[in-house]
Amino acid sequence: MRVTTLCKRLLDLGGVTVTKAEFLEGELVAEVALRRRRLVCPHCGYTTRVRYDTRTVASRWRGLDVGRRKVGVRARLRRLDCPTHGVLTEGVPFAPVASRFTTDFEDLVAFLATRTDKSTIARLCRIDWDTVGRICQRVVARGLDTDRLDSLVNIGVDEVSWRRHHRYLTLVTDHKAGKIVWGAEGKDTDTLDGFFADLGAERADQLEAVSTDMGAAFIKSAANNAVNAVRCIDPFHAVALVTNALDVERRKAWNELRQLPDQDAAKTFKGARWVLLKRPDNLSEDQSVTLRRLRNQGGAVWRAYGLKEAFRAIFAGDLDEHQTAATIDRWCAKASRSRLPAFVKVAKTIRTHRDGILTAICLGINNARAEGLNNHVRLITRRAYGFHSAAAALALVMLSCGPIELHLPHEKPAT
Numbered sequence: 001m002r003v004t005t006l007c008k009r010l011l012d013l014g015g016v017t018v019t020k021a022e023f024l025e026g027e028l029v030a031e032v033a034l035r036r037r038r039l040v041c042p043h044c045g046y047t048t049r050v051r052y053d054t055r056t057v058a059s060r061w062r063g064l065d066v067g068r069r070k071v072g073v074r075a076r077l078r079r080l081d082c083p084t085h086g087v088l089t090e091g092v093p094f095a096p097v098a099s100r101f102t103t104d105f106e107d108l109v110a111f112l113a114t115r116t117d118k119s120t121i122a123r124l125c126r127i128d129w130d131t132v133g134r135i136c137q138r139v140v141a142r143g144l145d146t147d148r149l150d151s152l153v154n155i156g157v158d159e160v161s162w163r164r165h166h167r168y169l170t171l172v173t174d175h176k177a178g179k180i181v182w183g184a185e186g187k188d189t190d191t192l193d194g195f196f197a198d199l200g201a202e203r204a205d206q207l208e209a210v211s212t213d214m215g216a217a218f219i220k221s222a223a224n225n226a227v228n229a230v231r232c233i234d235p236f237h238a239v240a241l242v243t244n245a246l247d248v249e250r251r252k253a254w255n256e257l258r259q260l261p262d263q264d265a266a267k268t269f270k271g272a273r274w275v276l277l278k279r280p281d282n283l284s285e286d287q288s289v290t291l292r293r294l295r296n297q298g299g300a301v302w303r304a305y306g307l308k309e310a311f312r313a314i315f316a317g318d319l320d321e322h323q324t325a326a327t328i329d330r331w332c333a334k335a336s337r338s339r340l341p342a343f344v345k346v347a348k349t350i351r352t353h354r355d356g357i358l359t360a361i362c363l364g365i366n367n368a369r370a371e372g373l374n375n376h377v378r379l380i381t382r383r384a385y386g387f388h389s390a391a392a393a394l395a396l397v398m399l400s401c402g403p404i405e406l407h408l409p410h411e412k413p414a415t
């Protein structure tokens with residue numbers, strides 16, 4: 001087999017002939033020529049036989065590695081005059097427009113970005129993290145389903161920080177599909193108004209429920225734009241509020257114990273944080289022992305734990321509307337009387353949003369799934385902390401939690 005043929009089979013780039021293959025500075029470089037005669041606009045797919053001029057543009061991409069070697073792909077491309085986009089260099093079938101990488105390379109990086117950490121990808125693929133961000137943006141731009149905003153019925157709105165110093169993304173979830181369908185930088189009323197502008201009045205009118213956190217910003221935008229939808233509070237946020245209150249009480253108790261001369265009691269609190277925050281049925285053997293110890297010790301932390309578990313039980317899904325309402329009210333009364341300042345405060349907030357929480361439970365907005373998605377989003381945005389742009393962070397969230405199906409190069413049909 002000739003070297004150029006071997007190289008063509010290895011790289012498997014669609015629609016090209018390999019004219020030359022050589023090693024340059026330790027890199028396998030393949031010179032390729034497009035098989036098609038017609039010139040294609042890389043933006044709109046407009047085709048023509050007419051060249052704009054006789055000049056060619058030397059272009060270069062990085063392809064998937066072969067063995068230990070980096071792969072470079074080179075071509076001399078022609079120029080065309082697209083009626084919409086003007087004079088530009090023709091598009092190629094094997095690489096996205098304005099990218100220095102082949103589509104296969106980008107698909108691999110995007111797949112890795114949703115599954116592993118920054119330093120692993122940088123070391124394996126030999127590219128920097130901001131390049132990963134730009135690749136994610138391109139993969140999302142070509143993979144995102146344009147119909148995803150059709151037939152939305154129940155949606156949730158949430159904010160997540162993508163970087164330190166209060167940089168936020170607003171994300172919209174399709175509750176039915178359990179996927180994130182829209183996102184933008186920011187977390188105020190205007191940000192969510194941007195979603196409704198993209199959605200349009202007709203599709204907004206079809207919304208039956210919009211769930212949000214307890215902040216005023218999203219509630220206001222939802223009230224203005226989703227006029228037919230009931231507005232509710234994501235149970236997940238209410239649970240998070242109560243969980244935080246428990247953590248406040250735990251920290252307080254621990255700090256008090258550390259002041260005492262007898263350090264044995266403080267030792268009980270070693271590892272207590274996760275034990276208290278986790279669901280009791282998810283605890284390991286050691287953690288169960290810690291939990292029993294905390295119970296025997298009693299006091300404020302144990303009372304706070306009891307309140308947290310009682311609150312969580314409201315969302316188990318086994319109560320009817322009437323029972324749920326009564327249970328929330330009983331819980332608020334008990335928390336107000338608990339003499340635990342953090343819980344007294346939470347009870348007040350829960351009372352203010354009682355109807356919204358109740359509506360969410362009655363609509364069956366699946367809390368476990370919302371919580372699962374939320375945890376996943378938070379894990380992904382931690383990874384996005386290294387990006388310099390919100391667009392890259394958002395792209396990584398959409399890749400991981402949005403309606404995009406990622407395929408690895410070998411999973412795609414051969415060309």
Ligand SMILES: [Zn+2]
Binds near residue numbers: 041046082085086
């Ligand atoms: Zn064009």
